[in-house]
Structures are given as C-alpha cells and as structure tokens.
Amino acid sequence: MRTALMGLDLGGTNIKSVLLDARSLKVIIKRQIPTLAHLGSGAVIRILAGEIRYLLRVAGSKNISVTAIGLGSAGLVNRGTVRNSPNLPGWQGAVPLERLLKKELPGLKIPLTIDNDANCFALAETFCGAGKGFQNVVGLTLGTGVGGGLVLDGKLYRGSTGGAGELGHTSIKYDGPRCLCGNRGCLEAMVGSVAIVKRYNDLRFRRHLPLVPDITVAIISSRAKKRDTAAVRTLAETGTLLGVGLANYLNTFNPQAVVIGGGVAQAGKYILDPAIKEMKQRAMPFNVLGIKVKAARLGPWAGAIGAALLTKSDNQNRQD
Numbered sequence: 001m002r003t004a005l006m007g008l009d010l011g012g013t014n015i016k017s018v019l020l021d022a023r024s025l026k027v028i029i030k031r032q033i034p035t036l037a038h039l040g041s042g043a044v045i046r047i048l049a050g051e052i053r054y055l056l057r058v059a060g061s062k063n064i065s066v067t068a069i070g071l072g073s074a075g076l077v078n079r080g081t082v083r084n085s086p087n088l089p090g091w092q093g094a095v096p097l098e099r100l101l102k103k104e105l106p107g108l109k110i111p112l113t114i115d116n117d118a119n120c121f122a123l124a125e126t127f128c129g130a131g132k133g134f135q136n137v138v139g140l141t142l143g144t145g146v147g148g149g150l151v152l153d154g155k156l157y158r159g160s161t162g163g164a165g166e167l168g169h170t171s172i173k174y175d176g177p178r179c180l181c182g183n184r185g186c187l188e189a190m191v192g193s194v195a196i197v198k199r200y201n202d203l204r205f206r207r208h209l210p211l212v213p214d215i216t217v218a219i220i221s222s223r224a225k226k227r228d229t230a231a232v233r234t235l236a237e238t239g240t241l242l243g244v245g246l247a248n249y250l251n252t253f254n255p256q257a258v259v260i261g262g263g264v265a266q267a268g269k270y271i272l273d274p275a276i277k278e279m280k281q282r283a284m285p286f287n288v289l290g291i292k293v294k295a296a297r298l299g300p301w302a303g304a305i306g307a308a309l310l311t312k313s314d315n316q317n318r319q320d
C-alpha cells in the first residue's frame with residue numbers, strides 16, 4: 001500500500017494542507033481553505049480537525065495509508081502548546097493545540113506533531129527545496145515578521161523549550177527601533193516589511209520627494225527594477241543589515257547553506273547581493289568558505305510540506 005505524510009500550515013488567512021508520498025516526498029494532494037480566525041480558536045481547531053478528517057477520507061479512497069500528521073503554526077511551539085501566535089486574534093496566551101485537536105479527533109491512531117511554521121519552512125527547504133543535499137541549513141523567512149529555522153546535522157534543532165531558531169529576534173543594533181517582541185534593534189525590526197517601507201518613506205522625505213501612498217515592499221521592488229534610486233538604496237541598506245544577521249548565523253552554526261524565503265525575498269538581488277557582500281565581510285573566513293545563500297524554492301507551500309516532514313525529522317532524532 002502506498003503511504004503518505006500529511007502536513008497542515010495554519011496561517012492567519014488560510015490553512016494550506018498537503019499529502020506527501022512518504023518515499024519520494026512528492027506532493028500528491030494540496031488544498032487551501034480559509035482559516036476564519038475571527039471566529040476564535042475553538043472554531044479554528046474544529047476547521048483543522050475537519051480538514052484532517054477530509055484528507056484521511058481522500059487518502060483512504062485512493063488506497064493511501066497516512067502514517068503521520070504534522071501541523072505548523074506561527075508562535076512559540078513547545079510540546080504541542082502554542083504561545084504568542086501573532087496571526088490569530090484571541091490566541092495571545094498559551095493554547096494546548098495538540099490536546100484540543102486530538103479531542104476533536106477521537107480514535108486518531110496516527111502520530112500528530114505540531115511545530116513553529118518557520119521550523120517547518122526550514123525542514124521543507126532542506127528535504128525538498130533549495131537546501132536539498134545539505135545537512136546544515138539556516139532557513140530564514142522575510143516578511144512582516146522574520147522567522148527562522150535550523151536544520152543541524154540533518155535534523156530540526158528545537159533547543160530546550162522549542163525556542164531555538166528565533167533568528168528574526170537576534171539583535172542587529174543595540175539601540176535600534178523597538179521590535180514587537182519588546183527588544184530593540186532585532187533583525188525583524190530592521191529588515192521586516194514595516195521597516196523597509198519606513199526606510200523608503202524616510203529617504204524620499206529627506207530627498208524632498210513626494211511620499212507614495214499605500215507603498216509596499218512589492219512596489220518598492222518593482223520601482224527598484226525601474227531604477228528608482230531611493231528604492232534601490234532602500235533595498236541595499238536593508239540587505240546590508242540582513243548581511244549583519246547572516247554573518248552572526250554563519251559564525252554561530254557554520255551552515256552549508258542559508259535559504260531565504262518570504263515575500264520580502266522577492267526583491268531578489270536588490271537585497272541579497274548587498275546581504276551576501278556584508279555577510280562575507282563580517283563572518284569568519286572559514287565560515288564563509290563554500291557557503292551557499294539560496295532563494296527558497298517551495299514558495300507558499302513550504303510550511304505545509306515541512307509540517308508533513310516533522311515526524312520524519314523526529315524519527316531521525318530518536319534513532320541517534
């Protein structure tokens with residue numbers, strides 16, 4: 001019988017889900033449904049349970065046996081409990097998501113694992129995407145938030161309480177702007193999309209240029225391609241700051257590859273070239289040797305694919 005791994009990515013707007021062939025790790029089925037976060041955590045958990053039941057039925061009808069279920073969520077995830085998930089209103093405290101979800105799925109015999117969405121991204125890109133073939137990969141997602149995940153010696157590294165890999169909240173500037181986490185000068189506060197938009201507006205203001213209403217990082221990127229010098233400079237400064245972070249990760253983890261995804265990464269070379277330049281200048285030369293900085297390959301499905309791989313990574317941990 002064909003076997004498959006199920007992965008779900010709980011986002012603020014949508015729940016994405018996939019079934020992966022357990023051997024080839026190719027996607028067999030992918031789906032997307034609205035999260036309906038405004039209905040509260042109880043409703044979201046029932047929607048998640050319904051999606052799991054639906055996919056199990058579809059798998060059964062195709063004679064596919066699902067051997068593991070993984071779920072990725074924003075926030076700090078430890079032993080099935082999600083804390084401080086920023087995307088889900090009413091979820092600011094601790095939600096014992098694994099226990100509540102299992103309650104909605106009585107009789108479920110398949111192992112269920114929950115982890116942070118950026119960890120899922122790093123796992124997916126390492127096993128199936130831009131980091132394929134590497135054992136030590138730093139994954140970074142650049143968007144409104146900056147998420148991170150670490151695959152070390154081929155396994156997801158969670159740390160002692162699941163808090164490892166919070167790369168977006170490492171300090172880049174000790175007296176820098178306030179971050180949502182409460183700290184100052186975090187990478188997220190310096191290169192997240194809010195910071196990029198502010199950098200662009202400030203630069204235009206200093207140059208006595210009119211402000212552009214409803215500006216976004218995507219618009220700044222397309223302006224950079226049309227040689228808008230303020231846009232090019234904004235993205236270059238952002239890249240330099242990102243490079244400071246990357247140098248720290250190279251010196252801390254000595255990875256073979258850094259995989260960068262998320263909406264902001266679509267600015268491509270305008271951010272990545274200055275980031276790589278700064279990274280190479282700052283990191284220890286032996287940590288720069290042979291390093292690959294790659295754009296993520298799996299796009300918006302990385303979270304769900306990585307969630308499906310969570311138990312695979314766990315099994316590898318247990319075999320040690």
Ligand SMILES: [Zn+2]
Binds near residue numbers: 168169180181189
């Ligand atoms: Zn922070």
